[in-house]
Amino acid sequence: MSGRLSLLIVSLATAIGGLAATTVPTDSKAYFDFETVQLTDKSLSLLDSNTAALFRFYNQTDTSANPTNGRACKVFPGDASWPSNRTWETLNKVLGKNALIKTIPLAAPCYDAWDYNSTQCASLTANWTNSYLHMTDPTSMMSPVYQGLTCQVTTDPTQSCTLGGYPSYAINVSTVSQVQLGINFARNSNLRLVVKNTGHDFSGKSGGAGALSIWTHNLKDVKYFSNYSAKGTEYTGPAFKSGVGVQAFEIYKEAYNRGLVVVGGEGQTVGVMGGYIQGGGHSPLSCLHGLAADQVLSAEVVTPDGRFVTADFTQNTDLFWAIRGGGGSTFGVVTSITVKAYPDMPVTASTFSFAVGGNNGSITSENFWSGVRNYLDYFPSLSSQGIYAYWFILSTASGPMFLMQPFWAPGKTLDETNALLAPWFAQLTDLNITFTPKTVHYDSFYPGWLASFPLEAVEKTHVATGSRLFPKQNWESPESLNATFEAIKTSSEAGLTIIAFIIDPSLKNGGYPDNAANPAWRNTYAHVLQSINWAQGASAAVQLQARQNFTFGFMQRWRDVSPGAGSYLGESDILEPDFQQSFYGTSYERLLKIKKQLDPMDVFFAQTAVGSEFWKVVTANGLPSGDGKLCRV
The missing domain is CATH 3.30.465.10 (Uridine Diphospho-n-acetylenolpyruvylglucosamine Reductase; domain 3)
Known part of the structure; x- marks a missing residue:
């Protein structure tokens, strides 16, 4: 790197930390300190034109500033226009604080090609499904099927470990200026850009092969x-x-x-x-x-x-x-x-379970499903009382198991909660389904939440998930509710996992703000997920067939009994047909218009996000993931 360029980079870094920083507002809603450090036109003016071009802001009237003209795909590693090592070094120095991180997969210590370390690998393997491990890594994704499964923990260090759908670089942002520099650099270089906070998204939105990632996890003020x-x-x-x-x-x-x-x-x-x-x-x-x-x-x-x-x-x-x-x-x-x-408010939480074959084998399949069907009858009345129930139907060796973990009653006393559960519990008893609920009252929300909700397991390597917001109309007649129940039961009996919630965020007593949230949320009593598994190590063809059967079989059955309803975009099927309607409903047309106005150069892309229908990730094996080049449709 020339002395002249080095000097200019130092000057820019100084400017970003000094004269480019805004004055902290004096009112009570001041920026955080990290937000006062901003990139400005004045700081960019310190650079020569070639270097400044890497980081300049976008001006919609300047058509010469569009690097995507005539290009069908985002620049990818190995392409002639992929930034040189010198350019990446320039970005790193301008960012300062060694904020630019070249991706090393979290599981790398398990592989000879990445400097194998048996102690580190054993620790990673023991904690691999714990979300606390992955959230602190700049590029790890908690839904690995969308990374491409190219570098999981292993007992065979001779296997290969590649980046797959992990981004190539991440910026550990600690100032607004670093976010600005990353966005401008990606846009001006025609790079794929992704954003990671914790990596929880079910569709792998925080990853993408060949991408530059904006890692926001450490903005904790x-x-x-x-x-x-x-x-x-x-x-x-x-x-x-x-x-x-x-x-x-x-x-x-x-x-x-x-x-x-x-x-x-x-x-x-x-x-x-x-x-x-x-x-x-x-x-x-x-x-x-x-x-x-x-x-x-x-x-x-x-x-x-x-x-x-x-x-x-x-x-x-x-x-x-x-x-x-x-x-x-x-x-x-x-x-x-x-x-x-x-x-703050007191809460009461109750956990319990019952399964086919329980009670020394006396719980029959017929009685089990009758008990579950009875439960659905109470969704409208329970939601009107503010109840949020987190429940599962899981497959066991003896048959299905119902798990409540927990029945969450904010603002309710122990007696009030028991009274809400009593009618259903009486029906279960009549069906010879007995169980021992653990019902605990807490004086405050936080201690109750911490004690009652399980830590979610992550890194599911052979699972696909979809969801449905079953509409309130499905509770208007026994026929429609029976159809809903049968659709859920059919999935469970086929071995799928059911995870569900009683929820009604309609705020019918106070209304809710006008925002872009899927309108289907305002017309539901139940958010229900289902997940399908395939064999570990199954071929791409087998996986794709399983996923298509899931999307166009099991999920279609749910769509058929809830026409016009929707799904939760954060816990969704990446292959959802007409995702625009399912995830965004009537908000989509306006959202797409705003997207085109704010982002005419398509700087931002994520699977099933607004505007994603104009792009596709070209994967080598045909499976839906971020492991491939991002190209226009």
Whole structure:
């Protein structure tokens, strides 16, 4: 690297940390410190034209600044236009703090080709399904089938380990300027760009072969407002402004310490201020307060042109509407979000299970399914009481097992919770189904949540999942509810796993904000998932056949009994037909219009995201994953 270029890079890094930093606003809604460090036109002016071209902002009137002209695909490793090592080094120096990370797969210590280490490999293998392990890695994805399964932990270090669908590089962002530099660099170099917070997404949105990743996990700042007044809305009350890297276990504890709760997920390690909120976000508090997207009062965002903006009810309103439910990795990179908070509350949680063959073999299949069918009758009345039930139907050696983990009753006493469960429990007893519920009362939300919800296992290597928001109309007649039940039962009897929730985030007593969340959420009593397995190590042809049978067989059966309803985009089938309707409903047309206005160069792409129908990932084996070149359709 020439001395002249080195000097210019140092000058830019200095400018970004100094004269490019904005003055912290003096009002109570100030930026976080990391948000005051911003890239500006003035800092770019310190560079010669060739270097500045790597990082310049996008101007829609400057057609010469469009690197995608005449190119069918994003630049991929091995292409002639792939950035040179010198260019990557330039990016690293401009970012500062060694923020640019060249991807080393998390499982690399298990392979000879990546400097095998038996101790590290054993530790990784022992903890591989724990989400806490993967969330702190810059590129690891918790749904490995969308990475391509090219580097899992193994007992055979002679096997190969390749990047597959992992991005080539990640930026460990600690300032807004680094987000801006990453977006501008990817756009100006025609690179695939992805965003990772924790990597929880079921469709692998946080990965992509040959991509540059914006890793937001370490943006952990939190600020509390005791009396936040949001312009453009009537809300005045407690609120938290949180960096996008803040996770459920962190914000729940922060709120608990102040006698408050916020609407977040049931999963401990989910990044609630990131893709979770942007995708809508269902919560143990949704039947009381709505979706997580309904809580947003303001957001700071770096848009596809590289500019840093505030989006709220009075400014950048289309962007604000879209990021509240329209999906992550689509309209920009959110750096922080301000959300409502509510008074803390006591909760009661009950866990129990029963299975075919239980009670010393006396629970028959017929009685088991009668008990499950009876349970469905109570969804409308339970949801009206604010209940959020997290339940499973699992396959065991003796037959199906029903697992409640937990029946979650916010604001209810022990006696009130037992009274809600009593009618169904009586029916189960009449069916000779006996069990021992563990029902515990907690004085506050956070201790109850921490004790009651299981830590979700990740890294499922032979599983495909889809979901359905079964509409309230299905509870209007015995015939329609029986059809819903039979569709779920058919999947279970075929060996599929059922994971489901009682949930009704319609807020019929108070309404909900106008945002991009799938309208199907406002018309449901049940969010139900099903998962299909195939044999470990099955061929690509076998996997594809299993997935097609799942999407167009089992999932189609669910769609047939819920016409016009939808699915949750965060827990979804990547092959969902007409995903625009299923995941976004009537919001899609407006979302696509906003996407085209904000991102005319398609800087952002994610599987099943808004606008993704104009692109495809070309995989070598034909399986749906991020392991391939991203090309226009």
